[in-house]
Amino acid sequence: MSSSFTKKTEDKTLTIGVIGxxxxxxxxxxxxxxKGYKVIGFDIDLAKxxxxxxxxxxxxxxxSAPIAEYAxxxxxxxxxxxxxxxxxxxxxxxxxxxxxxxxxxDLSYIEATLDTIVPHLREGQLVSLESTTYPGTTIxxxxxxxxxxxxxxxxxxxxxxxxEREDPGNENFAGPVIPKVLGGVTKGCLERGLAxxxxxYAKMVPVSSPSVAExxxxxENIYRAVNIGLVNEMKIVASAxxxxxxxxxxxAKTKPFGFxxxxxxPGLGGHCIPIDPFYLTWKAREYGLHTRFIExxxxxxxxxxEYVIEHAAAALxxxxxxxxxxxxLLIGLAYKANVDDMxxxxxxxxxxxxxxxxxxxxxxxxxxxKIMPTREHDAWxxxxxxxxNQENISSHDCVIIVTSHDACDFGQLAQWSPxxxxxxxxxxxIETSEGQVVKA
Numbered sequence: 416m417s418s419s420f421t422k423k424t425e426d427k428t429l430t431i432g433v434i435g436x437x438x439x440x441x442x443x444x445x446x447x448x449x450k451g452y453k454v455i456g457f458d459i460d461l462a463k464x465x466x467x468x469x470x471x472x473x474x475x476x477x478x479s480a481p482i483a484e485y486a487x488x489x490x491x492x493x494x495x496x497x498x499x500x501x502x503x504x505x506x507x508x509x510x511x512x513x514x515x516x517x518x519x520x521d522l523s524y525i526e527a528t529l530d531t532i533v534p535h536l537r538e539g540q541l542v543s544l545e546s547t548t549y550p551g552t553t554i555x556x557x558x559x560x561x562x563x564x565x566x567x568x569x570x571x572x573x574x575x576x577x578x579e580r581e582d583p584g585n586e587n588f589a590g591p592v593i594p595k596v597l598g599g600v601t602k603g604c605l606e607r608g609l610a611x612x613x614x615x616y617a618k619m620v621p622v623s624s625p626s627v628a629e630x631x632x633x634x635e636n637i638y639r640a641v642n643i644g645l646v647n648e649m650k651i652v653a654s655a656x657x658x659x660x661x662x663x664x665x666x667a668k669t670k671p672f673g674f675x676x677x678x679x680x681p682g683l684g685g686h687c688i689p690i691d692p693f694y695l696t697w698k699a700r701e702y703g704l705h706t707r708f709i710e711x712x713x714x715x716x717x718x719x720x721e722y723v724i725e726h727a728a729a730a731l732x733x734x735x736x737x738x739x740x741x742x743x744l745l746i747g748l749a750y751k752a753n754v755d756d757m758x759x760x761x762x763x764x765x766x767x768x769x770x771x772x773x774x775x776x777x778x779x780x781x782x783x784x785k786i787m788p789t790r791e792h793d794a795w796x797x798x799x800x801x802x803x804n805q806e807n808i809s810s811h812d813c814v815i816i817v818t819s820h821d822a823c824d825f826g827q828l829a830q831w832s833p834x835x836x837x838x839x840x841x842x843x844x845i846e847t848s849e850g851q852v853v854k855a
Contacts, residue, residue, distance in 0.1 A: 420539070423504060424610045427451045431611070432503035434528055436463050436493065438686075438756060439545060439579040440509035441477060446590050446615045448485040455503055456493040467493045475755035475782050476584045500535040505611050507543045509579065513690060513790070520549055520694050522556060529560040536564055541573045541607045544625075547632050547691050549698040552576075553625035558600060569601035575608035576625035578632030584754040594618040598628030636691040637709055642677040643688070644712030647719050650679035659854070661840040681817050681838040681855075682719045682761030684750025689716070689759045720764040723815065724772070726855035727836045731813050733850060734834050739773030744801060744811040746828075747818020748780040755782040762817045763792040777801045777811070781822040805831050815855075816841045 423429040429452060433444045436458040444454045458464060466473050470483025485491035500506060510524040525546055536542070542561060544553055553576040558568050566572040577597040582588055595616040599605030605621055613619050622628050646664070653660040660679060668676040683689040692709045699706050728738045750760040757763075762778065769776045779801045786798045801807045803823070808814065808831040816825070819841035828835065829845050835852045842852045 420607050421610050424614050430503045431505050433507045435509035438583050439581050442590050448490040454491050464493045497531045498535055500532045501537050505541040509545045512546045512548050518693050519697050533564040538571045543575045543577050545579045549694040550626040550629040573604040573607045575599045575604050576628045583756055591615050594620050596620045596628050596631050598622045598625040633691055633695045636687050640688050640692045641708050641712040644715040646677045647679045648715050681723050683716045684760045686758040720761055723855045724768045726853050730834050730836050730853040736812050741774050741812040743769050743774045744814045745778045746816045748778050748783045749818050752819050
């Protein structure tokens with residue numbers, strides 16, 4: 416192991432650069448700064464740079480106080496000047512990896528980042544990719560681009576893959592308490608990566624290669640996607656039989672072995688579960704393999720928004736109202752409870768489907784005041800959250816609960832709305848009238 420790199424890590428003179436200051440990158444820079452390291456955060460979004468420089472957070476569950484402290488004493492610097500890559504000892508890349516319109520991996524953010532930083536890389540640096548991707552990306556895509564600048568991975572520069580495991584809003588599992596998986600291109604790469612991440616993570620999980628680490632991240636999310644697909648299918652079957660799937664799950668999870676509870680919902684959301692499984696599906700095709708479980712789960716999960724809308728239409732019909740012309744309010748734009756993250760939220764698809772049927776659509780989310788531009792749902796940009804009060808809620812013909820934020824008083828909703836479609840079992844235990852709530 417490089418004694419100088421190790422010594423810098425131990426005496427906290429190592430300077431760390433993090434590229435991409437979103438839900439993964441921002442917690443990372445704060446964790447390193449909290450340990451006394453100097454961190455330079457890189458982003459192309461000037462609004463983020465301005466906010467962090469002023470000591471302000473733009474992510475709900477991240478407090479502004481430590482940002483202000485670290486920016487004030489110089490531990491945290493933020494910039495869009497990628498020439499400063501030469502100042503850091505370690506570069507951690509945390510940029511998006513979406514799917515293309517044809518559900519194929521889109522590595523354009525990784526590739527653009529590498530093209531930008533390669534001219535400024537220098538000997539002795541460690542580069543770590545955290546962006547979720549298919550097995551082989553680090554060696555097949557990242558390594559050749561780095562070496563195109565004249566440096567040799569494993570000799571003059573070092574390369575690892577360490578997948579992010581953030582769960583925004585989860586106070587029980589955040590950052591340093593989550594074991595950190597790491598794969599290096601060479602032994603020297605792995606040793607430097609262990610030193611870098613071991614400085615803040617309580618437990619390191621070294622694996623034999625970047626491909627193993629890449630596959631590990633995909634398996635974690637495929638496990639969730641497949642089980643969510645299963646429980647969503649069981650929801651449809653249970654509903655047809657007049658059985659409450661939520662009660663079934665509550666009973667099943669009392670078994671102390673052999674069962675892990677997953678819950679149905681309105682569709683998949685977030686930047687991982689709806690996307691990551693298809694990175695492996697795409698890569699598997701290179702080997703002539705058809706990933707049937709992944710694709711079947713994806714087919715089921717993608718069908719759920721339509722299922723919800725069918726139930727909403729039936730609920731409106733029961734009140735002698737058509738979808739066309741009805742005012743429909745969706746509660747929750749964020750993809751999960753108590754966060755302000757609307758990436759890949761199923762709410763967008765529900766809004767699109769309702770609009771296609773002629774409904775007048777609005778939303779309420781206590782954590783997202785206005786819809787900012789998105790790649791796939793730009794038509795909704797600028798729409799503002801309806802304020803939570805009786806006049807606003809009661810003016811809608813139907814309310815669909817998509818996300819069960821703690822800040823929403825569903826007891827009030829029961830008093831204000833005669834037609835509620837509940838995709839999250841949020842109304843369980845609340846007194847309602849017969850036919851007022853439809854589970855979907």
